[in-house]
Amino acid sequence: MSNIDDILVLFERISRVLHNDGHAGGLKPTQWEALRYFSRANRFSRSPSALTAYLGMTKGTVSQTINALNKKGLIDKTVDDDDRRQVQIDLTTKGLKLLAQDPLESLAQSLSKLSGAQRQELHNDLGDFLRTTLRRRDGLPFGACKTCRYFKKNAPDGSPHKCGLLEEPLSASDSDLICVEHEKAG
Template identity: 35%
Template sequence: MNSRAIAELVFHLGRIASGEGLVEGLTAAQWAVLRYFAQANRFSRTPSAFAAFHATTRGTASQTIKSLETQGYLTRMRSEDDRRSVQLVLTEKARGILANDPFESLVRAADSLPPNIQGQFANALQRMLGQVAQERGKQPFGTCTSCQHLESDSCSRDEQASYACRFTREPLRLEELDGVCINFVPGKSMTMKGSITGAAQR
């Protein structure tokens, strides 16, 4: 299989997995917003971060986000770190329909792959994504577990390592390590005890 055939398969897979028509009364663009805010970390839950992640304009992103706020799927909350800024978070109504996200068919397909193939496939797609983003001058997104900004201290008394972000100078909770971040800089992937990513790599 040549490189063009691989690219066509990746593109087609993404299109059919995003769904056609309305599901739960939401468009593909609205599902993309809910999906993003479900996985974004606390530093990346803003309209501008979503626009950057999906390579769309801020105006387009804001319109889609506003429609979801009106329907009760998103709400605005003051940032935990900076009370002057606002974060967008999913409501219980939004979390209640995420199981019906058409994207879940792609998740199930990935889950059906053998663990060793999942790791190789993820690495290959990450390389492709990084190259495309670089060629187009787009900012790459990723998680703390493979970011240069991640700092890890020695284990504490309860044998749990503590983590922090060098970029934001903020401590990180274990459950935050797998959230998508706008401040991501590709680095060496780390396996961390107790993290979602670490569990998948073992």
């Protein structure tokens, strides 16, 4: 018998391990999450407000975290010229280099000890669980751009991919990254 509370305890304890690991490299767990996010987000999503939605925290807190990363020289902030309220965040070379020492990767070894079948199960089951959970609390899924219902693949004539929601052309790399506006294709 597989008790639901037992699974919750496993989640709790695994979360604690991740959290403890997050104190490496002079950063805090939340700072690693932010750094990772900006490395995986497409150009519509590299903003403080998108990170706020991703982390589910208040914008004040996120502002401080971004400030801390900025002071450490790991990210650059650029005011958007079209809408001067918005700020574009980009990893610096230093930020990219630090990401290569991401402490989360140390868990990859434990995962590689599992069988392929187990990894497949985990991928599916954790994915289902996360999606259900986010839906229950109106969280955004932040899926990969190219799996979005608004994604318009490039035509054979050589025109680029496009986002049907924002009416913007998409580079190949942007379409591989995650997006705030993501809605699962029907």
